[in-house]
Amino acid sequence: MEQLGHYFFNFASLADSWGDIARAFGTTILVSILTLLLGIPLGFVLALIRLYATSRNRFLALVRFVLVFYADFFRCVPQLVVIVVIFFALPYAGLSLTPIASTVIGVGIVLSAFAEEVFWAAIIRVPKGQWEAGRSSGLGYVATLFIVILPQAAKMSVAPLTNRGLAASKATTLGSVVAVPDLLSVTSSIQSAQANPTALTVGAILFVVLFMPLVWLCRVLERRMETA
Amino acid sequence: MSTRSNAVIVRNLCKNFGETPILRNVSFSVSQGEAVVIVGASGSGKSTCLRCINRLEEPTSGTILISGKEISGPVIDIDAMRRRVGMVFQHINLYPHLSAIGNVTLALRFVAGMNRKAAREQGMAYLEMVGLGDRAEARPHELSGGQQQRVGIARAMAMKPDVMLFDEPTSALDPELVGEVLGVLEKTKDAGMTMILVTHEMQFAREVADRVIFMDKGSILAEGTPQAVLDENEGERVQAFLRRVRH
Amino acid sequence: MNEIISNFFNVGVVVQVWPLLMRGLGYTLLLTVVCLPLSVALALALACVSDTSSRPLRTVIALIVDFFRAIPPLVLLIFLFYALPLANIDIPQFAAAAIALVLNNASYFTEIFRSGLAAVPVGQREAARSSGMSWTKTMALVVAPQGVRNVLPDAIGNGVELFKQTAIVSAVSIQELLRAAQIAQGMAFNPSPLIAAALVYFLIAWPLMRLSSRLEHRAISR
Numbered sequence: 001m002e003q004l005g006h007y008f009f010n011f012a013s014l015a016d017s018w019g020d021i022a023r024a025f026g027t028t029i030l031v032s033i034l035t036l037l038l039g040i041p042l043g044f045v046l047a048l049i050r051l052y053a054t055s056r057n058r059f060l061a062l063v064r065f066v067l068v069f070y071a072d073f074f075r076c077v078p079q080l081v082v083i084v085v086i087f088f089a090l091p092y093a094g095l096s097l098t099p100i101a102s103t104v105i106g107v108g109i110v111l112s113a114f115a116e117e118v119f120w121a122a123i124i125r126v127p128k129g130q131w132e133a134g135r136s137s138g139l140g141y142v143a144t145l146f147i148v149i150l151p152q153a154a155k156m157s158v159a160p161l162t163n164r165g166l167a168a169s170k171a172t173t174l175g176s177v178v179a180v181p182d183l184l185s186v187t188s189s190i191q192s193a194q195a196n197p198t199a200l201t202v203g204a205i206l207f208v209v210l211f212m213p214l215v216w217l218c219r220v221l222e223r224r225m226e227t228a
Numbered sequence: 229m230s231t232r233s234n235a236v237i238v239r240n241l242c243k244n245f246g247e248t249p250i251l252r253n254v255s256f257s258v259s260q261g262e263a264v265v266i267v268g269a270s271g272s273g274k275s276t277c278l279r280c281i282n283r284l285e286e287p288t289s290g291t292i293l294i295s296g297k298e299i300s301g302p303v304i305d306i307d308a309m310r311r312r313v314g315m316v317f318q319h320i321n322l323y324p325h326l327s328a329i330g331n332v333t334l335a336l337r338f339v340a341g342m343n344r345k346a347a348r349e350q351g352m353a354y355l356e357m358v359g360l361g362d363r364a365e366a367r368p369h370e371l372s373g374g375q376q377q378r379v380g381i382a383r384a385m386a387m388k389p390d391v392m393l394f395d396e397p398t399s400a401l402d403p404e405l406v407g408e409v410l411g412v413l414e415k416t417k418d419a420g421m422t423m424i425l426v427t428h429e430m431q432f433a434r435e436v437a438d439r440v441i442f443m444d445k446g447s448i449l450a451e452g453t454p455q456a457v458l459d460e461n462e463g464e465r466v467q468a469f470l471r472r473v474r475h
Numbered sequence: 476m477n478e479i480i481s482n483f484f485n486v487g488v489v490v491q492v493w494p495l496l497m498r499g500l501g502y503t504l505l506l507t508v509v510c511l512p513l514s515v516a517l518a519l520a521l522a523c524v525s526d527t528s529s530r531p532l533r534t535v536i537a538l539i540v541d542f543f544r545a546i547p548p549l550v551l552l553i554f555l556f557y558a559l560p561l562a563n564i565d566i567p568q569f570a571a572a573a574i575a576l577v578l579n580n581a582s583y584f585t586e587i588f589r590s591g592l593a594a595v596p597v598g599q600r601e602a603a604r605s606s607g608m609s610w611t612k613t614m615a616l617v618v619a620p621q622g623v624r625n626v627l628p629d630a631i632g633n634g635v636e637l638f639k640q641t642a643i644v645s646a647v648s649i650q651e652l653l654r655a656a657q658i659a660q661g662m663a664f665n666p667s668p669l670i671a672a673a674l675v676y677f678l679i680a681w682p683l684m685r686l687s688s689r690l691e692h693r694a695i696s697r
Contacts, residue, residue, distance in 0.1 A: 007561065078639040334603075334616060
């Protein structure tokens with residue numbers, strides 16, 4: 001038991017590192033927030049474009065096809081692969097992005113694909129009668145969309161989006177693979193340097209503390225949808 | 229009649245949900261081969277009483293014996309007891325992922341340990357008895373409510389229980405489907421099965437029941453032949469109840 | 476245009492490194508095939524136990540599940556891989572990777588199965604139990620088959636997630652598909668292997684994802 005304390009909870013060994021850990025924690029939070037700010041609005045916009053593109057125009061059919069392919073593709077490819085491609089492959093096309101940018105864009109794109117599907121599924125679930133009610137009371141297409149349809153779609157989207165948002169926030173740890181100085185990579189380095197796993201234990205605890213509230217929020221929202 | 233052995237004996241059965249008493253000192257017995265119908269208004273405790281007999285509800289106190297063995301104690305093998313007690317439900321509860329014959333043979337194979345062929349033979353015999361031998365492979369959703377309940381009866385009967393419990397077997401059915409189920413219940417009674425039924429079908433009770441028990445607010449108010457309890461009883465509560473129920 | 480093709484879609488390079496990529500894919504599939512049944516079995520067991528249990532036990536199971544939903548899978552992997560050996564606890568590489576993947580994935584499966592089981596009406600349990608069926612047989616023969624069928628689209632989706640998650644073990648230098656592609660890129664000074672790997676993931680995951688969508692639409696319209 002003492003051994004456990006010596007190995008995993010040897011806080012004394014971290015005396016000089018708390019500043020680095022705190023900074024890294026901040027980086028993790030920053031990257032997560034940026035990812036959410038990119039992925040969810042982008043997914044929303046893509047869903048709206050897909051909605052607009054449901055007419056019999058050949059150009060719009062192409063747009064719809066590209067959109068569906070985008071959503072399918074980025075839901076099928078692992079997030080880490082997307083990050084690695086952005087960071088290591090794009091420079092060959094002259095586009096060199098920083099580790100943080102690569103992570104935010106990589107995870108953000110994947111999140112946008114999932115978000116688009118969530119919004120889309122919610123929008124088409126709103127009964128057709130709602131459209132008819134809005135239009136026949138004189139509201140234009142856009143007005144009906146924003147005043148009648150989207151609020152109802154938003155309610156259906158909250159639970160799955162929170163789930164996906166949580167997954168994307170956790171995925172920012174993948175940035176450590178491309179040398180983003182996030183909580184995982186920093187505590188991992190400290191651990192190797194000191195040959196003591198306390199740093200990573202502290203990191204793990206901090207991650208759990210950070211994400212547990214989101215997990216609980218997900219649980220509450222899922223329960224509410226179940227009973228609805 | 230008193231020389232026939234008792235299939236079910238209920239003594240001083242009490243059941244509380246939290247602080248509320250649902251059953252107050254209920255006692256009665258059912259002889260082998262008897263058909264006993266329990267009637268009463270909603271909230272009278274009749275379903276709870278029935279469900280205590282196979283311990284789907286846990287009695288708060290009291291003794292229940294089935295075929296002479298006490299089954300209300302804390303240490304008995306409930307699964308073994310339930311093999312000898314069949315139950316038919318108001319909401320039928322057929323297994324939707326199995327065919328009719330699948331429903332009937334599931335317990336035969338996995339509780340009674342019969343092999344597939346023997347189980348199928350026995351199951352088919354009971355399906356034919358309820359008039360659905362030709363629908364053996366049908367899934368529940370392909371059958372009408374009345375047909376489903378007949379499969380439910382076959383399912384319970386196929387285990388050859390000592391006593392059959394029926395919890396409002398026709399209450400959830402469309403009126404025109406009730407008759408076919410009552411027909412099967414009559415057949416079951418004629419075959420000599422010991423039956424305890426909770427039902428609102430008064431005409432059925434008059435024609436088929438050997439005894440009627442009238443429950444009100446957790447106690448037995450009247451007990452006797454159908455004529456005695458339903459037609460000749462002057463008691464106020466029985467009359468009030470009969471006025472509210474059709475026929 | 477030609478530059479883009481020769482840089483990112485260079486068939487010559489990909490053909491050269493194909494054996495390397497295929498070996499990596501083999502490892503990826505091995506991990507998936509080992510971890511998926513373990514994950515499903517663990518989750519189904521937890522969900523069944525949770526279904527019948529008292530409140531305290533259900534809360535404990537929920538807390539454990541939530542813990543493994545909260546911790547990022549890469550953190551769990553690195554912990555098992557590097558932290559434990561430093562405390563003199565040595566686990567073989569494959570086992571560490573598999574454990575990390577299973578624990579993470581099973582936590583999602585448990586939630587999925589729990590909601591599937593909860594949607595099976597109580598009457599089903601009563602019917603089975605009242606014919607003398609034990610609790611385990613009731614779960615195995617009556618409740619779980621219906622419960623799993625209820626959530627099949629989500630379950631398939633989570634299986635695909637597991638397949639994608641295997642990519643994180645590249646971070647500890649295990650040579651699955653992504654790592655193999657990175658090595659190939661290093662050797663050829665050309666990122667086409669990475670693009671090829673992305674396409675391989677897509678081609679394998681896509682039919683399953685479509686299947687899951689189709690099942691979901693069928694379930695909604697029923």
